[in-house]
Amino acid sequence: MKYFRLIWxxxxxxxxxxxxxxxxxxxxxxxxALLSGIGYAFxxxxxxxxxxxxxxxxxxxxxxxxxxxxxxxVASTDGVESVTHATxxxxxxxxxxxxxxxxxxAPQEYFDMxxxxxxxxxxxxxxxxxxxxxxxxxxxxDTYGWKVGDRIPIQATIWSRAxxxxxxxxxxxxxxxxxxxRGSTALLLFQYDYFEEARAFAKGTVGWYxxxxxxxxxxxxxxxxxxxxxxxxxxxxxxxxxxxxxxxFMKQYGNIALIVTLILGAVFFxxxxxxxxxxxxxxxxxxxxxxVLKTLGFTDRAVLGIVLSESILIMLMGGxxxxxxxWVIIQGLAQKMAGFLPGIFLSPGAISAGIAMMVAxxxxxxxxxxxKAMRLSIIDALAxx
Amino acid sequence: xxxLQQVLAVTSLNLRNLPQRMGxxxxxxxxxxxxxxxxxxxxxxxxxxxxxxxxxxxxxxxIIMRSGSxxxxxxxxxxxxxxxxxxxxxxxxxxxxxxxSAELYVVVDVRKRTSNTDANVPFRGIQPGAFDxxxxxxxxEGRMFEEGKNEIIVGRSAQQEFLGLETGSTIRFGxxxxxxxxxxxxxxxxxxxxxxxxxxxxxxxxxxxxxxQSVRVKLQNEGSLETxxxxxxxDPRIDPDxxxxxxxxxxxxxxxxxxxxxxGYPLTILMAVGAVFGxxxxxxxxxxxxxxxxxxxxxLGFGPISVLIxxxxxxxxxxxxxxxxxxxxxxxxxxxxxxxxxxxxxxSQVVFDFAVTPDLLVNGLYVALVIGAxxxxxxxxxxxxxxxxxxxREL
Numbered sequence: 001m002k003y004f005r006l007i008w009x010x011x012x013x014x015x016x017x018x019x020x021x022x023x024x025x026x027x028x029x030x031x032x033a034l035l036s037g038i039g040y041a042f043x044x045x046x047x048x049x050x051x052x053x054x055x056x057x058x059x060x061x062x063x064x065x066x067x068x069x070x071x072x073x074v075a076s077t078d079g080v081e082s083v084t085h086a087t088x089x090x091x092x093x094x095x096x097x098x099x100x101x102x103x104x105x106a107p108q109e110y111f112d113m114x115x116x117x118x119x120x121x122x123x124x125x126x127x128x129x130x131x132x133x134x135x136x137x138x139x140x141x142d143t144y145g146w147k148v149g150d151r152i153p154i155q156a157t158i159w160s161r162a163x164x165x166x167x168x169x170x171x172x173x174x175x176x177x178x179x180x181x182r183g184s185t186a187l188l189l190f191q192y193d194y195f196e197e198a199r200a201f202a203k204g205t206v207g208w209y210x211x212x213x214x215x216x217x218x219x220x221x222x223x224x225x226x227x228x229x230x231x232x233x234x235x236x237x238x239x240x241x242x243x244x245x246x247x248x249f250m251k252q253y254g255n256i257a258l259i260v261t262l263i264l265g266a267v268f269f270x271x272x273x274x275x276x277x278x279x280x281x282x283x284x285x286x287x288x289x290x291x292v293l294k295t296l297g298f299t300d301r302a303v304l305g306i307v308l309s310e311s312i313l314i315m316l317m318g319g320x321x322x323x324x325x326x327w328v329i330i331q332g333l334a335q336k337m338a339g340f341l342p343g344i345f346l347s348p349g350a351i352s353a354g355i356a357m358m359v360a361x362x363x364x365x366x367x368x369x370x371x372k373a374m375r376l377s378i379i380d381a382l383a384x385x
Numbered sequence: 386x387x388x389l390q391q392v393l394a395v396t397s398l399n400l401r402n403l404p405q406r407m408g409x410x411x412x413x414x415x416x417x418x419x420x421x422x423x424x425x426x427x428x429x430x431x432x433x434x435x436x437x438x439x440x441x442x443x444x445x446x447x448i449i450m451r452s453g454s455x456x457x458x459x460x461x462x463x464x465x466x467x468x469x470x471x472x473x474x475x476x477x478x479x480x481x482x483x484x485x486s487a488e489l490y491v492v493v494d495v496r497k498r499t500s501n502t503d504a505n506v507p508f509r510g511i512q513p514g515a516f517d518x519x520x521x522x523x524x525x526e527g528r529m530f531e532e533g534k535n536e537i538i539v540g541r542s543a544q545q546e547f548l549g550l551e552t553g554s555t556i557r558f559g560x561x562x563x564x565x566x567x568x569x570x571x572x573x574x575x576x577x578x579x580x581x582x583x584x585x586x587x588x589x590x591x592x593x594x595x596x597x598q599s600v601r602v603k604l605q606n607e608g609s610l611e612t613x614x615x616x617x618x619x620d621p622r623i624d625p626d627x628x629x630x631x632x633x634x635x636x637x638x639x640x641x642x643x644x645x646x647x648x649g650y651p652l653t654i655l656m657a658v659g660a661v662f663g664x665x666x667x668x669x670x671x672x673x674x675x676x677x678x679x680x681x682x683x684x685l686g687f688g689p690i691s692v693l694i695x696x697x698x699x700x701x702x703x704x705x706x707x708x709x710x711x712x713x714x715x716x717x718x719x720x721x722x723x724x725x726x727x728x729x730x731x732x733s734q735v736v737f738d739f740a741v742t743p744d745l746l747v748n749g750l751y752v753a754l755v756i757g758a759x760x761x762x763x764x765x766x767x768x769x770x771x772x773x774x775x776x777x778r779e780l
Contacts, residue, residue, distance in 0.1 A: 024663050266423050
């Protein structure tokens with residue numbers, strides 16, 4: 001630390017060059033932040049999944065419906081504490097581009113199952129009382145500017161009404177938020193009872209069940225027990241943990257992670273090359289100076305440290321700025337894309353990985369010039385000058 | 386004429402010196418190459434997806450679904466409604482029979498080879514007319530399924546991408562077992578991601594009674610779409626959306642391609658900005674290394690313009706080399722790379738190839754040229770303005 005002034009002055013010896021290097025590092029880490037934020041969404045909220053929750057879907061595929069009669073049978077299975085259901089409604093608001101998930105649910109059961117969702121009590125009570133009531137997540141309310149008391153028409157793409165209509169109108173009774181900033185709240189929930197009564201077909205069915213494990217129950221055993229109950233019935237089931245379900249669903253998007261890694265690799269490699277080249281150049285130009293430092297009594301190790309610190313400093317200056325701007329953009333993007341790709345989030349893990357990468361890149365870029373500087377023989381260096 | 390000679394002389398001198406500045410030149414080249422590589426790779430994904438989706442659709446085939454349906458998956462039509470469509474004006478006939486195919490579209494879980502996890506694979510029930518309403522569908526292996534039997538034929542892409550779909554094998558969906566009896570191609574289109582069977586069998590297996598989800602009809606001529614739409618819209622027994630197949634598939638492709646492009650273009654711009662900084666650095670150091678040389682040339686009477694141009698040429702040349710390199714790597718690595726993804730609009734898998742097309746490569750080269758121009762301009766100006774006396778004194 002006592003050499004900070006020296007390192008700082010050295011770093012800015014050639015202003016344009018240092019500035020350009022910082023800017024390219026800045027761009028690289030801005031990209032890093034954006035890509036990891038988007039990549040996080042493709043992990044499908046595996047981090048927010050609750051290990052105590054299992055999802056039961058139809059064995060053939062997610063689009064096949066399950067009978068509502070399964071609820072009691074699942075509830076009485078050993079190791080199951082509680083069970084509720086939801087159904088994919090698949091409607092849109094005003095324009096087909098405005099698609100977001102809507103689920104008809106049993107309000108009390110559903111909110112008990114997802115304790116991370118918070119809703120003011122009086123709003124929740126109002127929602128339970130109103131058959132045509134609905135609640136939406138904060139993200140969705142922000143996107144469309146909805147307020148409690150608004151009437152929201154949703155166009156159905158699957159579920160036409162028994163009266164032949166395709167528009168379902170809901171009274172917005174409440175807005176819920178999530179404890180976990182990583183979880184998406186781009187979601188509209190409404191009453192299953194109303195849905196069941198008003199839909200034109202497939203009465204008595206639900207999309208999937210969510211169950212909560214009892215204390216000490218083993219997820220694998222419970223999943224097997226549930227599936228065994230419905231074996232050889234017209235609607236066989238497939239039960240998996242919430243995390244496994246989310247993961248396998250997001251895997252359907254293909255190898256997005258590979259593509260992101262590839263791009264990051266290209267960016268990182270380029271960045272390393274640019275800054276490594278700059279560093280070695282600046283050391284080459286300063287050989288006589290380093291020799292003078294050594295003559296003055298600086299140890300080999302101190303010279304190594306000074307050169308390395310300079311390279312890490314340059315990386316950190318550009319990188320931290322890039323991460324900061326990336327963080328700001330990700331906030332805006334998460335809001336804007338909530339409907340199409342929910343769960344865009346710059347995780348603390350990604351931020352620390354970024355900082356680690358800056359230090360690593362700084363060391364890699366500086367290590368060869370730094371060693372060269374350390375091994376410098378004073379006589380040779382001064383003679384060359 | 387003399388000035389042109391000057392420019393040529395200085396430029397060739399400059400380029401012959403390039404090997405001496407290998408380090409920083411390579412950095413500039415690799416920087417540009419990385420940008421072009423990422424640009425071509427990301428956009429080839431959008432291109433390939435679009436090509437697969439759009440080549441499936443033709444202008445002379447109309448698809449009829451229940452109004453308000455965003456895809457076949459959530460549409461529904463009764464048998465009566467299908468008969469109305471078959472008799473409607475504008476539908477091409479072969480003798481007395483209309484060329485149509487009423488179809489059912491469901492999704493089944495099949496294991497994906499690459500990830501070994503379940504994926505939503507489209508499973509389509511067809512009528513014999515399916516081969517007439519679609520262009521270039523043909524069997525390449527095995528035989529056609531027999532009507533009324535649990536037999537399926539599979540698209541070539543589906544066969545490559547998912548497990549257990551080899552001709553001759555048996556696959557189980559829920560309680561029903563299906564025999565794979567053949568494979569088909571469909572000009573690389575989205576149909577190749579699908580499994581096909583007799584629509585009657587699928588109705589039975591999925592308890593759909595006598596209902597369908599879409600009807601495809603061959604149109605008589607260009608004006609037929611309007612005739613057909615008008616006739617069906619006026620019929621109180623049916624409330625349809627009538628669009629050409631091409632339009633339908635473009636609509637299905639749009640959200641995904643828009644998503645890739647929204648990510649791809651800003652990504653390229655950002656990376657290009659980063660590469661400009663890299664190129665600027667290389668060119669500034671090139672100018673500073675050549676300071677004495679430039680000053681000597683100026684002292685000998687070469688003009689500032691020829692120095693400026695020579696620096697610009699150097700930078701542009703490096704960028705072009707980078708662009709070609711990046712484009713070549715993108716082509717070799719990504720072109721034809723097969724992946725499958727979940728298309729949100731139909732909630733099912735679409736298998737497609739990355740397509741590194743010539744126009745993508747040309748655009749990549751433009752990107753490289755822009756980087757080269759920006760990266761060379763300011764250093765070139767500095768080179769031209771170098772004070773001769775001072776630079777020489779540094780000798």
